[in-house]
Every structure is written in C-alpha cells, then in structure tokens.
Amino acid sequence: MQTNFELKRHNTMKIFQAMRSRESVSRKELATLTGLSWGSVSAISAELLQKGIAVAEKEASAGGRPAERLALSPDKFLQLGIDINSVGLSFVVVNLQGKAVYSELLPIESRDKDDLLTLLYAQTERILLQTPSVIGINLSMQGKINKKTGVSLRTNFFKAWKDVPLVHSFERRFSIPTKLYHDPDCLLYYHMQNDPRLSGKNDGFVVRLDDGIGMSRLLGGRLYERGDDASYELGHTIAVPDGRACACGKRGCLEAYASLRGMREIYAEKSGEKAASFPEKLRTGDGLAQAVLREACDRLGVAIANLFTLSAPEFILLDGGLFAQAPYCFDEIEKNTRARLADDCNLLFAAYTREAPAIGACLITVEKTTEEILFGL
Ligand SMILES: [Zn+2]
Known part of the structure; x- marks a missing residue:
C-alpha cells in the first residue's frame, strides 16, 4: 500500500511526464493525459508553478476568460x-x-x-x-x-x-x-525521447559507429544497467580470428576493421597516404577508400545479424559519425545484415545529430x- 507521500510523488511525476510530452498543456488536458482528478491536477500544478518548475501563459481565446496553459520552465533548472x-x-x-x-x-x-x-x-x-x-x-x-x-x-x-x-x-x-x-x-536515452519509431518499444539496442563502436541496451522498457563498470562491447567481439591488433590489446576485433579509426588505418596502410586523408578520399569517390568502407559495412552486417540472431530484439538503431561521413552506407550495412538473416529484422538508422x-x-x-x-x- 502506498503512503500519501508516495502517492503524491507518483502523481507529480505523472504530471511532469505529461508536461514534457507536450509543448504546453491546459489543466483539463493534464487531467485527461494522466487520469488524475481535477483536484490533484490543480494542487500539483500549483506546486510546480510555485517552485518555478512550470510556467503559465494565458491562452488567447475569443471572448470569455482566457484559459491558462502550462509548460515546463524553459530557463530554470x-x-x-x-x-x-x-x-x-x-x-x-x-x-x-x-x-x-x-x-x-x-x-x-x-x-x-x-x-x-x-x-x-x-x-x-x-x-x-x-x-x-x-x-x-x-x-x-x-x-x-x-x-x-x-x-x-x-x-x-x-x-x-x-x-x-x-x-x-x-x-x-x-x-x-x-x-x-x-x-x-x-544516445539510447536521446532516441527513446525523440524518435517516435521507438515509442512503446521494450527491447532493443543502439549502436554508435564512430572512431569506436559502442552499444547500449533497452531491456524491459528501461536502460539496462548493472551498476558496475560492465558494458556491452560489440566493438571488441572478434571479426577476424587472430586478425589486426586492436587498441584494447586483443587481435581481430570488429572495431579494428569497422570503426572510423580502423578504416582510416587500413586505408593508410594500403594506400601509403595519411590516415587523416580518408574522409576526403571517401567524399571524392576514391576507389580504395570506397573498398575499405564496403568491407567495413560487410563486417558490420555480420556483427549486427549475429546480434539479431542472438537476442531477437524489437529493433537495432544505428547512429554515429560514420553516417555523417557516408550516409549511404546504411543501405550497405542493411543489405549485408539481411543477407545473413533468415527472418525479417527491424534495423533502424538515426539521422546523425552531433549533440x-x-x-x-x-x-x-x-x-x-x-x-x-x-x-x-
Ligand atoms: Zn578490441
């Protein structure tokens, strides 16, 4: 049984979440959105206004008393x-x-x-x-x-x-x-909040493809956390047994081949050019740079297909600087993923947002x- 304090806390958070889901809301809309009584909505919104967490603005209306709309504070906390x-x-x-x-x-x-x-x-x-x-x-x-x-x-x-x-x-x-x-x-939290395709999803992965390859898991509708320093390390699963040296100390990790850094290094070794020239070469359609990217996309396809097979998630969302440098490679990764799966998969691609x-x-x-x-x- 909930105490009064727990109940109030629960209801206040409900109102806060409802406010966050809209630009602004009337008290009536809050009651509908939260299922709380008019009295509870009035008392809690008064407290949010008093603490500066919410602000009120008058709604322009044709005649009669203007209704007040509430929004979370744009400039406090x-x-x-x-x-x-x-x-x-x-x-x-x-x-x-x-x-x-x-x-x-x-x-x-x-x-x-x-x-x-x-x-x-x-x-x-x-x-x-x-x-x-x-x-x-x-x-x-x-x-x-x-x-x-x-x-x-x-x-x-x-x-x-x-x-x-x-x-x-x-x-x-x-x-x-x-x-x-x-x-x-x-990144997972950002997308859960901003990507309507993830709304109501309970189980999935976000993979960040940058200089490194990072991964996070949504499990039971929440960010999966163990509380210690454990994390999912897709980037350090083995793509090539006894392959290229990885910065983690092992050999043959996916990250050594398919991260932006891995690709830059492979390109430099094969071309004799500076690693830093890789993004520019990619942009100008250099054949070797394109081949290095294609091979990386193939390895990413294998790794992501394995992840679908292993965990049967509702989605895997790909994001990261790789797509800022080569947005078209999502199609390549998707093709290579599907080629290794017997069943359909929900592979998603996030428009890259640096922030x-x-x-x-x-x-x-x-x-x-x-x-x-x-x-x-
Ligand atoms: Zn490694």
Missing part, C-alpha cells in the same frame, strides 16, 4: 551535458523540456590527457559563467567507466587516459552535482533531479 569523444567535445545546455538551449562543438587539437582536461574545464567554466542557472553537469564518455565512482577507467582514444576521476574533479572545481554516463546509454549524446546525458539526469527538487530526496 538547466543541465549542462558534455560528450567527451575523440571526434570532438560537444557542449549543450538542456532545459526541463529536454530541449537544447545552447550548443557548441569544440574540435580536439591534442589527444593528451592534461591538454584535454584543461580544455574541458576552461570551456565548462565559461558556459557556467554565462548560464548561472545550470544545476547539474552530465558527462557522456566513451570507453570504460565506473558509474558508481564516477571514474573514467580507460579509453583507447586519448593518451595517458587511465582512472580519471571526472566526477570528483568537476564537483571540486565547480561545486555542481556531476554525473558520468557511458555514451551509448546517453545527441550530450543531450541524452542530461535527459537521464532530468527525471531524477526533478524528484530531488520536488521532494528534497
């Missing part, structure tokens, strides 16, 4: 999201409606740990000075992390990056509660923070 990725640092400020009110992408000049941290702190400080209503910092990080301790254990993309206590460092510097998330989890992981990191925190603001938990 903001969250800062930072995606720390080898393709660049992405900063976003997200409001309670889940919308980015500020966004910036910083290229990474140096892959040295200290240089990168200096850049991260300086930019964070600048954003916090211009946006004092930020109440939380949310980091989306590739590689291995420990969510409990807030430590980024390792990533193969930055030099000397080992056991970096990101949460502790950010909280000490900025005195703002900070959370650390694995980047594919952030998605940073926004997703904020979205994970928003619900929890809302409860904290409302109930002081």
Whole structure:
C-alpha cells in the first residue's frame, strides 16, 4: 500500500511526464493525459508553478476568460551535458523540456590527457559563467567507466587516459552535482525521447559507429544497467580470428576493421597516404577508400545479424559519425545484415545529430533531479 507521500510523488511525476510530452498543456488536458482528478491536477500544478518548475501563459481565446496553459520552465533548472569523444567535445545546455538551449562543438587539437582536461574545464567554466542557472553537469564518455565512482577507467582514444576521476574533479572545481554516463546509454536515452519509431518499444539496442563502436541496451522498457563498470562491447567481439591488433590489446576485433579509426588505418596502410586523408578520399569517390568502407559495412552486417540472431530484439538503431561521413552506407550495412538473416529484422538508422549524446546525458539526469527538487530526496 502506498503512503500519501508516495502517492503524491507518483502523481507529480505523472504530471511532469505529461508536461514534457507536450509543448504546453491546459489543466483539463493534464487531467485527461494522466487520469488524475481535477483536484490533484490543480494542487500539483500549483506546486510546480510555485517552485518555478512550470510556467503559465494565458491562452488567447475569443471572448470569455482566457484559459491558462502550462509548460515546463524553459530557463530554470538547466543541465549542462558534455560528450567527451575523440571526434570532438560537444557542449549543450538542456532545459526541463529536454530541449537544447545552447550548443557548441569544440574540435580536439591534442589527444593528451592534461591538454584535454584543461580544455574541458576552461570551456565548462565559461558556459557556467554565462548560464548561472545550470544545476547539474552530465558527462557522456566513451570507453570504460565506473558509474558508481564516477571514474573514467580507460579509453583507447586519448593518451595517458587511465582512472580519471571526472566526477570528483568537476564537483571540486565547480561545486555542481556531476554525473558520468557511458555514451551509448546517453544516445539510447536521446532516441527513446525523440524518435517516435521507438515509442512503446521494450527491447532493443543502439549502436554508435564512430572512431569506436559502442552499444547500449533497452531491456524491459528501461536502460539496462548493472551498476558496475560492465558494458556491452560489440566493438571488441572478434571479426577476424587472430586478425589486426586492436587498441584494447586483443587481435581481430570488429572495431579494428569497422570503426572510423580502423578504416582510416587500413586505408593508410594500403594506400601509403595519411590516415587523416580518408574522409576526403571517401567524399571524392576514391576507389580504395570506397573498398575499405564496403568491407567495413560487410563486417558490420555480420556483427549486427549475429546480434539479431542472438537476442531477437524489437529493433537495432544505428547512429554515429560514420553516417555523417557516408550516409549511404546504411543501405550497405542493411543489405549485408539481411543477407545473413533468415527472418525479417527491424534495423533502424538515426539521422546523425552531433549533440545527441550530450543531450541524452542530461535527459537521464532530468527525471531524477526533478524528484530531488520536488521532494528534497
Ligand atoms: Zn578490441
């Protein structure tokens, strides 16, 4: 049996979710959306308005008393999201409606740990000075992390990056509660919130194809989390036994062949040209660059078909910088996936949004923070 407090908390979150699903709502619409009584809706929305979580605006109406429409605050209780990725640092400020009110992408000049941290702190400080209503910092990080301790254990993309206590460092510097998330989890959260094709889905995977290959799982309608540093590592499943050396220390990993970095390195070895020239060669239709991409798409098709066979998910959604460089390769990956499956599969492709992981990191925190603001938990 629920106590009064639990019931109120449950109802308040219902109203919050309903508000988040619309640009704005009337109290009457809130009652319909949540199934709560008029009295409950009135009392809870009054409290949300009083705490500044919601704002009210008068609705223009022809004659009679104008109805009031309610919306979540566009400029209070903001969250800062930072995606720390080898393709660049992405900063976003997200409001309670889940919308980015500020966004910036910083290229990474140096892959040295200290240089990168200096850049991260300086930019964070600048954003916090211009946006004092930020109440939380949310980091989306590739590689291995420990969510409990807030430590980024390792990533193969930055030099000397080992056991970096990101949460502790950010909280000490900025005195703002900070959370650390694995980047594919952030991407999953972003898409669950923004992609209508995932609405009502309970079981699926999001795969991020960038310089690395990351993966996250939706299970029972929720982000699958074990709470320790375990994560799905599709990128480090074996594509070629005893094959190319992978940065993780093993040989023949999918990531060594089918990540953007793997492709750049293979292209450089085969052509004698600089690895950095690969994206440009791809754009200009260079035959060897295209062949390297086709082979990567073939290996990705095998890996994704195996994932469908192994887990029978409702969907697998592909996202990442690969599609910014070569949007057409989704068709190639899909063809190669279907060729290895006996049954139909729901393979989806997300239009690439650079800010998605940073926004997703904020979205994970928003619900929890809302409860904290409302109930002081
Ligand atoms: Zn590996």
